[in-house]
Amino acid sequence: MPTEPTDGRDAAAWSPLDSxxxxxxxxxxxxxxxxxxxxxxxKDFPYLRADLNAFGHGLVELGRVSPATAERVAELLRLALASGFGRDRNDDGDEPTVAEEHQGRA
Structure with a gap:
């Protein structure tokens, strides 16, 4: 990317693995x-994948899902919120991300 050092390589040699x-x-x-x-x-998220946009920012592609799957995810989120997930906070006052929650369980 333009702000990343090239180490003698041109922009055509850039790889997502460098990001x-x-x-x-x-x-x-x-x-x-x-x-x-x-x-x-x-199996309800067949298009789930990691991606980068043109600026090198990471994105998670969820893809399209059926209405039944969307309803199931909505219900799971409602249950998580009802059980107090939204009340947990980091030291900086922000709510933890899923990745932070996942790492904390390791």
């Missing part, structure tokens, strides 16, 4: 996949 955004997206995708497997929803 922190790629690893962040991959780790978040893995954490989400693990939760979907535990919820029995892994």
């Amino acid at each position: 922190d955004g790629w690893y962040a997206a991959r780790n978040a995708t893995t954490a989400l996949r693990d939760v979907l497997v535990r919820a029995g929803l892994e």
